[in-house]
Amino acid sequence: MLKTETKKKVIDAAVYYFNTKGFDGTSVREIANKANVNVANISYYFENKNGLLEYLISNFFEGYLKVIESRFDELDKRSAKECLLLVVKDILLYQKSNRHLTRFVLRELTLDTLLIREIMTTYLAKERYYLKTIFEIGMKQKEFKKLAIPFIIIQLKGMLSMPYLHPQYLAEVLHVMPNEEYFTEQYYKEIERWVNAAVSEPFEKTVKTNNQIALSI
Known part of the structure; x- marks a missing residue:
């Protein structure tokens, strides 16, 4: 072997x-x-077993951050909203492709251990930086509403993690299967609606602002 x-x-x-x-x-x-x-x-x-645990969590987040970084690097050629939605889609696909590991890692994050604290000060601090920057740029460019960024991140992460933290609830109570491709596609559309309704500036206001910028150049 x-x-x-x-x-x-x-x-x-x-x-x-x-x-x-x-x-x-x-x-x-x-x-x-x-x-x-x-x-x-x-x-x-x-x-040992602790080394195996550390490897699983670290390896998961290394792949997870690469997903976010690849879209973050496109901020110079895409709008903040486009990058945010691509981040959401890619995270959902990454989690689906690693659904068992995703479920385990997200559950471990709810524990207060030395390893999890280290993960939060390394990988999750980077995640926070990327998301915070995307929202800040979107607000500066009038794509996003002026909102409290920490709370927007909390809401977004809550939606992304919920299917894997509560798969039995989804399956037994809501009768949806989070491991199916159809669910991922539909769930992405719902998060996209949330971004459009709760985070994004109305289209008319964005167009008006862009016209004002064009006239001032």
């Missing part, structure tokens, strides 16, 4: 058990048995 295949089997097994039994309720031997590898393989790649 190739090293990359062994590592992936361990990761998949860990995500499965961490989701179903919790981190504390899962043993390294259980992960090794499900992955059909020797316990020594886990020590080789991750040192």
